[in-house]
Amino acid sequence: xxxxxxxxxxxxxxxxxxxxxxxxxxxxxxxxxxxxxxxxxxxxxxxxxxxxxxxxxxxxxxxxxxxxxxxxxxxxxxxxxxxxxxxxxxxxxxxxxxxxxxxxxxxxxxxxxxxxxxxxxxxxxxxxxxxxxxxxxxxxxxxxxxxxxxxxxxxxxxxxxxxxxxxxxxxxxxxxxxxxxxxxxxxxxxxxxxxxxxxxxxxxxxxxxxxxxxxxxxxxxxxxxxxxxxxxxxxxxxxxxxxxxxxxxxxxxxxxxxxxxxxxxxxxxxxxxxxxxxxxxxxxxxxxxxxxxxxxxxxxxxxxxxxxxxxxxxxxxxxxxxxxxxxxxxxxxxxxxxxxxxxxxxxxxxxxxxxxxxxxxxxxxxxxxxxxxxxxxxxxxxxxxxxxxxxxxxxxxxxxxxxxxxxxxxxxxxxxxxxxxxxxxxxxxxxxxxxxxxxxxxxxxxxxxxxxxxxxxxxxxxxxxxxxxxxxxxxxxxxxxxxxxxxxxxx
Amino acid sequence: xxxxxxxxxxxxxxxxxxxxxxxxxxxxxxxxxxxxxxxxxxxxxxxxxxxxxxxxxxxxxxxxxxxxxxxxxxxxxxxxxxxxxxxxxxxxxxxxxxxxxxxxxxxxxxxxxxxxxxxxxxxxxxxxxxxxxxxxxxxxxxxxxxxxxxxxxxxxxxxxxxxxxxxxxxxxxxxxxxxxxxxxxxxxxxxxxxxxxxxxxxxxxxxxxxxxxxxxxxxxxxxxxxxxxxxxxxxxxxxxxxxxxxxxxxxxxxxxxxxxxxxxxxxxxxxxxxxxxxxxxxxxxxxxxxxxxxxxxxxxxxxxxxxxxxxxxxxxxxxxxxxxxxxxxxxxxxxxxxxxxxxxxxxxxxxxxxxxxxxxxxxxxxxxxxxxxxxxxxxxxxxxxxxxxxxxxxxxxxxxxxxxxxxxxxxxxxxxxxxxxxxxxxxxxxxxxxxxxxxxxxxxxxxxxxxxxxxxxxxxxxxxxxxxxxxxxxxxxxxxxxxxxxxxxxx
Numbered sequence: 001x002x003x004x005x006x007x008x009x010x011x012x013x014x015x016x017x018x019x020x021x022x023x024x025x026x027x028x029x030x031x032x033x034x035x036x037x038x039x040x041x042x043x044x045x046x047x048x049x050x051x052x053x054x055x056x057x058x059x060x061x062x063x064x065x066x067x068x069x070x071x072x073x074x075x076x077x078x079x080x081x082x083x084x085x086x087x088x089x090x091x092x093x094x095x096x097x098x099x100x101x102x103x104x105x106x107x108x109x110x111x112x113x114x115x116x117x118x119x120x121x122x123x124x125x126x127x128x129x130x131x132x133x134x135x136x137x138x139x140x141x142x143x144x145x146x147x148x149x150x151x152x153x154x155x156x157x158x159x160x161x162x163x164x165x166x167x168x169x170x171x172x173x174x175x176x177x178x179x180x181x182x183x184x185x186x187x188x189x190x191x192x193x194x195x196x197x198x199x200x201x202x203x204x205x206x207x208x209x210x211x212x213x214x215x216x217x218x219x220x221x222x223x224x225x226x227x228x229x230x231x232x233x234x235x236x237x238x239x240x241x242x243x244x245x246x247x248x249x250x251x252x253x254x255x256x257x258x259x260x261x262x263x264x265x266x267x268x269x270x271x272x273x274x275x276x277x278x279x280x281x282x283x284x285x286x287x288x289x290x291x292x293x294x295x296x297x298x299x300x301x302x303x304x305x306x307x308x309x310x311x312x313x314x315x316x317x318x319x320x321x322x323x324x325x326x327x328x329x330x331x332x333x334x335x336x337x338x339x340x341x342x343x344x345x346x347x348x349x350x351x352x353x354x355x356x357x358x359x360x361x362x363x364x365x366x367x368x369x370x371x372x373x374x375x376x377x378x379x380x381x382x383x384x385x386x387x388x389x390x391x392x393x394x395x396x397x398x399x400x401x402x403x404x405x406x407x408x409x410x411x412x413x414x415x416x417x418x419x420x421x422x423x424x425x426x427x428x429x430x431x432x433x434x435x436x437x438x439x440x441x442x443x444x445x446x447x448x449x450x451x452x453x454x455x456x457x458x459x460x461x462x463x464x465x466x467x468x469x470x471x472x473x474x475x476x477x478x479x480x481x482x483x484x485x486x487x488x489x490x491x
Numbered sequence: 492x493x494x495x496x497x498x499x500x501x502x503x504x505x506x507x508x509x510x511x512x513x514x515x516x517x518x519x520x521x522x523x524x525x526x527x528x529x530x531x532x533x534x535x536x537x538x539x540x541x542x543x544x545x546x547x548x549x550x551x552x553x554x555x556x557x558x559x560x561x562x563x564x565x566x567x568x569x570x571x572x573x574x575x576x577x578x579x580x581x582x583x584x585x586x587x588x589x590x591x592x593x594x595x596x597x598x599x600x601x602x603x604x605x606x607x608x609x610x611x612x613x614x615x616x617x618x619x620x621x622x623x624x625x626x627x628x629x630x631x632x633x634x635x636x637x638x639x640x641x642x643x644x645x646x647x648x649x650x651x652x653x654x655x656x657x658x659x660x661x662x663x664x665x666x667x668x669x670x671x672x673x674x675x676x677x678x679x680x681x682x683x684x685x686x687x688x689x690x691x692x693x694x695x696x697x698x699x700x701x702x703x704x705x706x707x708x709x710x711x712x713x714x715x716x717x718x719x720x721x722x723x724x725x726x727x728x729x730x731x732x733x734x735x736x737x738x739x740x741x742x743x744x745x746x747x748x749x750x751x752x753x754x755x756x757x758x759x760x761x762x763x764x765x766x767x768x769x770x771x772x773x774x775x776x777x778x779x780x781x782x783x784x785x786x787x788x789x790x791x792x793x794x795x796x797x798x799x800x801x802x803x804x805x806x807x808x809x810x811x812x813x814x815x816x817x818x819x820x821x822x823x824x825x826x827x828x829x830x831x832x833x834x835x836x837x838x839x840x841x842x843x844x845x846x847x848x849x850x851x852x853x854x855x856x857x858x859x860x861x862x863x864x865x866x867x868x869x870x871x872x873x874x875x876x877x878x879x880x881x882x883x884x885x886x887x888x889x890x891x892x893x894x895x896x897x898x899x900x901x902x903x904x905x906x907x908x909x910x911x912x913x914x915x916x917x918x919x920x921x922x923x924x925x926x927x928x929x930x931x932x933x934x935x936x937x938x939x940x941x942x943x944x945x946x947x948x949x950x951x952x953x954x955x956x957x958x959x960x961x962x963x964x965x966x967x968x969x970x971x972x973x974x975x976x977x978x979x980x981x982x
Contacts, residue, residue, distance in 0.1 A: 027622065030621055034559070036622055039553035042553070042554050042555050063534070064527065064528055065533055065536075066520070066527050067658055068525070068644065069522045071521060082588075086587065089588050090585075090586055092581045092611065095646040096578055096579070097566075097573075098578075099577075106563060106566070106567040108584065120559075127520070131518065134518070
């Protein structure tokens with residue numbers, strides 16, 4: 001166990017922060033609630049972006065860029081939207097600084113006050129739909145399938161690295177359609193893109209579901225989500241896809257003429273995932289020795305560490321390793337040869353363990369004689385002596401095995417954290433015990449959901465898409481219920 | 492000539508705006524001075540980003556991300572820096588909106604005032620160097636080679652699409668070094684990366700030079716730049732690379748211990764290019780019919796347009812074209828087959844001309860019989876009947892020829908716009924006539940440069956790196972000068 005990291009069972013929250021900081025994913029900044037994403041963390045984000053962006057483009061979307069600032073009056077146009085975001089807005093009120101004549105330094109110039117305040121975008125529906133008004137006239141302009149990679153700001157009171165920061169990076173898709181059916185199909189398509197990305201790339205199993213009214217995006221008709229389970233038994237919303245109906249089209253008066261030349265409001269969706277996914281990735285797989293990264297997203301998939309005394313041994317190892325590195329690269333494997341002589345192998349082992357590099361290969365003089373290397377998996381810590389012949393192929397297969405194995409482990413854990421409860425006592429006992437999702441009956445009212453939240457700190461994470469109908473009684477009120485829903489305490 | 496575009500000789504400025512809007516590169520937004528980058532413009536930016544990012548990584552840099560907000564006190568820490576940016580700062584003063592109790596709608600909550608105002612980053616030296624303080628202790632932490640892709644805000648009074656917008660997208664490199672020599676070498680390396688990108692990818696010739704004191708970046712010891720020449724004879728600064736000396740290290744107290752365990756301040760560079768490059772690209776190559784894009788950056792390199800009457804002809808063309816498209820893709824050529832039946836070929840020809848697609852291929856029923864297609868170059872408008880056998884290879888060669896030809900044309904033009912002047916009358920006559928760079932003697936003082944600017948609206952664009960020593964007399968004051976410098980009116 002790495003001594004610098006607080007063990008999970010001692011303090012899960014501190015364990016999480018330790019990993020983020022010590023693996024070099026991010027750092028605190030001098031600006032309240034904002035973080036610095038360090039190169040290693042950003043490389044992880046770039047890998048995520050690249051795969052997501054590919055999927056967005058394959059499904060017909062194009063990237064664009066809309067202004068950072070939203071006029072206050074725009075944000076106020078859709079009633080539920082402003083209600084949801086008003087309390088967490090960073091507001092630009094002035095556009096100039098000046099030297100204070102009384103000598104107290106640099107001050108905001110009171111004469112440079114904006115006529116209308118600008119909000120730093122917490123999300124971009126309003127500025128985008130105001131633009132779509134000029135882009136959409138006819139059914140021929142539809143569908144309009146646009147995505148934006150951007151930074152957004154939500155003035156959160158309690159922040160956590162990656163999971164909840166004042167500024168974060170995300171992508172937000174904003175699409176416009178001629179019919180409700182098309183918009184709903186788009187909403188579901190993007191939910192599935194997110195779910196497949198989470199499972200196939202992040203190796204993180206997710207439940208696809210729909211949110212209750214209380215948890216709906218401010219301005220949406222329906223919010224769909226993917227929900228993941230962290231190792232401490234808390235749920236984490238990993239992505240959302242919203243069917244916005246005609247709400248924003250009405251707020252910004254965006255109409256189109258259909259083939260029959262009839263005017264109607266345009267139908268909308270929006271969907272997003274953010275750097276929060278990095279927090280989810282950390283919490284889903286890592287252990288008390290540091291990060292565990294799924295090979296498909298790891299910035300470094302394989303590290304090769306030479307173990308030698310003197311230049312002669314080093315040279316012999318180099319000669320063997322150099323062509324091996326080419327083999328790895330030819331297979332598209334990201335490999336690092338760490339022959340830095342200023343650190344000892346033991347230090348390097350701990351360092352790459354901390355950084356979650358999926359495969360570590362150590363080669364010493366004796367290994368060379370036997371034509372083998374020691375290959376160690378980060379996830380299981382299993383070590384094996386492997387022939388240097390065809391090593392890159394062996395490792396290629398191993399990386400796939402690790403990807404699958406990490407997913408299976410997370411899935412087994414997640415499945416063990418879905419528990420049915422049929423009484424309030426059981427409900428609370430599960431939540432206070434092993435945690436996880438509690439599948440319980442709900443009478444379908446917002447009021448009951450709120451009461452349950454008050455009493456248990458658990459919210460309805462989602463109503464799974466494949467939820468079976470089942471008659472029962474609400475876990476708290478005993479009123480009739482038509483289905484179970486998933487409750488959990490959540491990030 | 493495309494009738495929708497104002498000709499250059501009638502109104503160059505309107506011509507520029509017409510192209511940006513009608514080619515679908517960008518649109519105005521509801522936020523003062525901010526633009527919307529439309530999908531076609533953003534695809535161009537993505538192509539630029541991808542090549543630049545590759546070069547940054549090849550030269551050892553890693554991407555990271557720092558906060559959008561800068562505490563006001565940080566910006567004030569370096570005297571020249573705050574002096575340069577104070578007048579154009581967007582200032583966040585509050586973090587919440589609320590319902591006005593008097594019923595006048597949504598207002599800024601006066602109780603949610605920040606203790607210290609936050610500036611939306613106009614550039615990130617200060618927040619980054621405040622962070623570097625915690626990252627750098629020893630020579631082993633150096634060099635630190637980091638780049639950030641980000642949005643920045645400068646409250647400009649007069650804005651122009653892409654060339655000068657309140658918010659723009661850019662990259663900013665921020666590096667830290669143990670010695671002055673290393674930092675200067677980095678500054679020059681990145682200047683060369685920019686110059687090669689401009690010339691080889693944008694097909695835009697540039698002059699590498701150093702800025703005079705008046706035009707130096709606020710906080711830099713020296714600013715190096717690449718300067719391009721637009722078709723109207725005005726210069727455009729396309730990228731800058733700054734040697735910052737120890738200015739920011741001193742302002743943020745960033746010291747390192749060297750191998751002899753001596754403490755010293757760290758040496759710094761910063762360098763950036765922005766979405767302004769898109770404006771430069773438009774102005775460098777386009778004509779009265781629309782955009783002209785260099786093939787290496789064009790989002791669509793080749794468009795294939797079928798010309799047919801009836802389904803049978805269409806089917807015959809499709810059968811021939813489909814394998815051709817695969818040939819193009821196999822050569823890495825981005826190709827679009829536009830068989831949309833709702834637009835006529837003539838309309839499509841004009842549309843892709845407007846969008847600057849480098850090669851247009853038209854195939855009709857008669858062409859099929861002859862096993863040929865009509866291949867048209869966007870840049871010269873030359874059309875040729877070309878055999879369908881090996882068409883992809885033919886076009887591949889043609890795309891390279893177009894890239895070179897566009898560069899050569901721009902270079903010939905630029906070279907014709909560098910003129911020596913040895914008297915004030917000549918100087919003004921050139922500026923008021925054909926414009927361009929005027930190579931003239933300068934006495935080396937900031938005062939004279941300012942006077943010249945007042946009288947002529949021309950500034951010193953740069954002192955070229957390969958400038959020969961030449962004794963002479965200042966063009967205005969007649970005082971002794973040791974070299975000519977390049978003056979121009981500029982964007």
